[in-house]
Amino acid sequence: MQEAIQKTVQRTTIPFGPQHPVLPEPVHLKITVEDEIIKEVVPALGFVHRGLEKLIDIRDFHQMIQVVERVCGICSMIHAMCYVHGIEELMKIEVPPRAKYLRVIWSELHRIHSHLLWLGLFADSFGFESVFMQFWRIREKILNIDEATTGNRIIVSVNVVGGVRKDLSQDQMRWILDELDQIEQMTTQLESTLFEDYTVKKRTIGKGLLPSRQAVELGIVGPTLRASGVAQDMRQLGYAAFKELDFEPVTENNCDCWARCRVRYREVLQSIDLIRQAISKIPAGEINVKVKGRPQGEVITRVEQPRGELLYYIKANGSKNLDRLRIRTPTFANIPALFTMLPGMWLSDVPVIVLSIDPCISCTER
Amino acid sequence: MLENVVSVSPDTLAGEIAKTKYEGFRFVTMTCVELDADTAEVIYHFDRDFTLKNFRLKAAKNADIPSISHIFMAAFLAENEIQDMFHLKFKGLIIDFNRTLYFDDNAQTAPLCRYTVSQIKSPEPESIQNSGDV
Amino acid sequence: MKKMLGKIIASTRMKSPWILHFDCGSCNGCDIEVLACLTPVYDIERFGMVNVGNPMHADILLVTGTVNHRNKKVLTNLYDQMPAPKVVIAIGACGLSGGIFRDAYNVVGGVDRVIPVDVYVPGCPAKPEAIIDGAVLALKKFEVLRQQKLAV
Ligand code: SF4
Numbered sequence: 001m002q003e004a005i006q007k008t009v010q011r012t013t014i015p016f017g018p019q020h021p022v023l024p025e026p027v028h029l030k031i032t033v034e035d036e037i038i039k040e041v042v043p044a045l046g047f048v049h050r051g052l053e054k055l056i057d058i059r060d061f062h063q064m065i066q067v068v069e070r071v072c073g074i075c076s077m078i079h080a081m082c083y084v085h086g087i088e089e090l091m092k093i094e095v096p097p098r099a100k101y102l103r104v105i106w107s108e109l110h111r112i113h114s115h116l117l118w119l120g121l122f123a124d125s126f127g128f129e130s131v132f133m134q135f136w137r138i139r140e141k142i143l144n145i146d147e148a149t150t151g152n153r154i155i156v157s158v159n160v161v162g163g164v165r166k167d168l169s170q171d172q173m174r175w176i177l178d179e180l181d182q183i184e185q186m187t188t189q190l191e192s193t194l195f196e197d198y199t200v201k202k203r204t205i206g207k208g209l210l211p212s213r214q215a216v217e218l219g220i221v222g223p224t225l226r227a228s229g230v231a232q233d234m235r236q237l238g239y240a241a242f243k244e245l246d247f248e249p250v251t252e253n254n255c256d257c258w259a260r261c262r263v264r265y266r267e268v269l270q271s272i273d274l275i276r277q278a279i280s281k282i283p284a285g286e287i288n289v290k291v292k293g294r295p296q297g298e299v300i301t302r303v304e305q306p307r308g309e310l311l312y313y314i315k316a317n318g319s320k321n322l323d324r325l326r327i328r329t330p331t332f333a334n335i336p337a338l339f340t341m342l343p344g345m346w347l348s349d350v351p352v353i354v355l356s357i358d359p360c361i362s363c364t365e366r
Numbered sequence: 367m368l369e370n371v372v373s374v375s376p377d378t379l380a381g382e383i384a385k386t387k388y389e390g391f392r393f394v395t396m397t398c399v400e401l402d403a404d405t406a407e408v409i410y411h412f413d414r415d416f417t418l419k420n421f422r423l424k425a426a427k428n429a430d431i432p433s434i435s436h437i438f439m440a441a442f443l444a445e446n447e448i449q450d451m452f453h454l455k456f457k458g459l460i461i462d463f464n465r466t467l468y469f470d471d472n473a474q475t476a477p478l479c480r481y482t483v484s485q486i487k488s489p490e491p492e493s494i495q496n497s498g499d500v
Numbered sequence: 501m502k503k504m505l506g507k508i509i510a511s512t513r514m515k516s517p518w519i520l521h522f523d524c525g526s527c528n529g530c531d532i533e534v535l536a537c538l539t540p541v542y543d544i545e546r547f548g549m550v551n552v553g554n555p556m557h558a559d560i561l562l563v564t565g566t567v568n569h570r571n572k573k574v575l576t577n578l579y580d581q582m583p584a585p586k587v588v589i590a591i592g593a594c595g596l597s598g599g600i601f602r603d604a605y606n607v608v609g610g611v612d613r614v615i616p617v618d619v620y621v622p623g624c625p626a627k628p629e630a631i632i633d634g635a636v637l638a639l640k641k642f643e644v645l646r647q648q649k650l651a652v
Contacts, residue, residue, distance in 0.1 A: 026522075026523060026524065026571060026574065042461065044463075045467055045468065046467060046468040046570045047524070047525070047568070047570050047571040047574065048523075048524075048525045048526075048565075048568070048571070049468040049525070049568060049570070049606050050525055050566060050568060050601045050604045050606050050607050051601075051604040051605040051606040051607070052601065052604060053451075054604060054605055055601075055603060055604055058603050066600060067600060070527040070529070070600055070601070070624075071527065072527055072528055073526075073527040073528040073529025073530070073531070073532065073625060074528050074529075074532060076527075076529070117532060132539075133539055133540050136535070136536065136539035136540070136541075137539060137540050137541060140536070140539075140541045143536075152625075153533070153625070153627065154529045154532065154533065154625050155529055155624065155625060216392055217392075217438075217439075218439060218440050219392050219393040219394065219438065219440040234416075236416065237416055298368055299368070300368060300411070300418060300420075309394075311394060311395060311411070313397045313409070313411075315399060323399070324397075324399045324400075326395075326397040326398075328394070328395040328397075328444075332395070332443060332444075333394075333395070333440065335443060336439055336440045336442075336443070339439070360528065362525070362526065362527050362528050365468065468570075468606070
């Protein structure tokens with residue numbers, strides 16, 4: 001009897017989720033703990049799976065833009081951009097330069113909003129609610145810009161095959177620059193709180209280690225990889241207008257939750273800088289071209305999402321419906337990181353570590 | 367227009383993949399495309415310094431495909447997903463959800479196949495339910 | 501005495517309803533708008549609403565997104581655990597009818613296929629203003645339900 005009790009105390013499996021206060025989305029982790037130390041984890045997915053890849057049979061390739069935008073609401077603009085890049089490559093469409101710059105501006109606005117959202121949620125995961133509120137207050141400014149320039153706060157839907165749907169006027173650009181100044185100032189005010197506070201350091205430094213060699217081996221992408229010291233950013237591919245802009249991938253060498261937080265924080269400032277550059281260099285001209293014909297062939301396009309590398313595989317056969325659409329989202333690549341990060345940590349660190357890879361479950365499962 | 371495409375067969379797959387790993391490639395993902403009623407194509411994507419390398423594997427739907435998850439651990443999720451959606455079977459998967467990654471017993475199997483998948487004797491609903499608790 | 505206590509409890513629940521947010525298969529667009537409602541700019545807390553994680557504490561269930569085959573059990577579980585009277589708000593085109601995902605193979609449809617819904621908030625994503633409007637409507641409904649409960 002005594003033995004049996006001991007045994008159960010030694011190894012217990014704890015279900016985490018699907019409905020859990022710190023997780024904005026339903027994901028289920030089976031966590032095996034010994035005492036309070038995590039020994040192994042097995043994720044269980046499927047709570048958000050809808051089957052978007054199959055919708056290509058019903059919707060034509062123009063309508064699919066609206067569908068891929070709703071793979072994930074947080075980075076909807078970037079999903080659509082990746083998709084239209086693929087279709088444009090298949091149909092050999094040359095996008096006007098102004099449209100390329102506009103795409104950069106909106107995609108960087110989305111990156112800022114996603115990172116600010118994450119910084120807030122991350123602060124909330126270790127119980128720092130006032131920082132959460134602050135970051136979300138800053139984020140509202142970005143959403144205001146989105147709403148004023150495109151008509152919707154979150155799903156902006158600016159991309160069409162062959163360009164973009166909306167233009168920015170001179171006034172709007174000046175206003176965006178003003179707002180960005182404020183956003184930058186408000187964000188830098190929070191820097192010391194987030195990175196020098198004793199309690200925050202205690203909760204994040206040394207938690208969820210992911211050494212860089214392992215990170216590469218597991219195929220980790222995005223800020224999670226860059227926080228392990230690997231400078232890999234898909235924007236270096238130079239899609240849209242990124243090859244004409246000047247930037248360096250942000251890296252940190254700590255490999256822990258603190259470093260991941262730091263990378264995202266610095267990327268907010270980097271994106272602000274990129275938008276400033278884009279606005280200063282934007283050429284005049286058309287914003288979209290007329291599209292005729294239908295896509296045919298196979299193509300892979302990759303862009304950098306706030307969470308990492310996003311890959312679309314498109315196969316088209318010259319009809320109005322595509323043959324196959326495969327979406328590989330960054331969280332899908334980052335989930336294996338949890339196998340390395342979680343074992344050996346305390347059970348109470350699970351929310352912080354899980355959140356540190358910025359999981360987006362609706363992306364993962366589509 | 368995929369660049370760097372290498373065709374492989376189930377026998378040479380493991381060797382090629384291990385070589386790619388040795389050369390310092392990073393596993394990106396796998397894509398499965400249905401070709402016709404009996405064959406599907408699995409494409410493996412790898413990346414090194416922003417260039418992609420792809421392996422194409424033509425596989426009969428009713429045959430087992432060797433898993434590469436013991437070489438690239440990250441492949442297990444993609445392989446499980448393909449099992450769910452195309453009703454293929456990967457042999458030697460390190461974490462096998464047994465076609466329950468996304469679906470439960472009452473959902474349809476192999477939703478992304480346009481043709482029927484009658485070659486494989488699909489398991490009875492009860493047996494899926496049992497394996498769902500694994 | 502007991503009746504009076506019941507009255508007091510019921511009216512406090514009315515003044516400060518606690519909400520439970522469940523995301524079943526949404527694209528996150530509506531989720532983050534629900535979360536945005538809790539933050540200073542929109543501040544749903546001025547109606548006394550607090551977001552809780554435990555269904556047994558909750559009076560209002562906010563559901564975003566479509567129901568799929570796997571999460572419908574989770575949703576009914578949560579609903580069953582909530583104490584009566586309870587109000588359900590479905591948010592976004594997805595929550596109302598399945599929205600853009602209606603034709604996808606793993607989608608059951610709107611929230612009302614699984615549990616009764618009292619307030620529908622349209623939009624894709626629904627704006628925070630609309631969500632607050634919906635919450636206020638739900639409060640009215642909650643009051644009616646409370647009266648009914650007191651009457652019996
Ligand atoms: S209604 Fe629109 S924004 Fe909301 S979850 Fe559905 S697709 Fe996303």
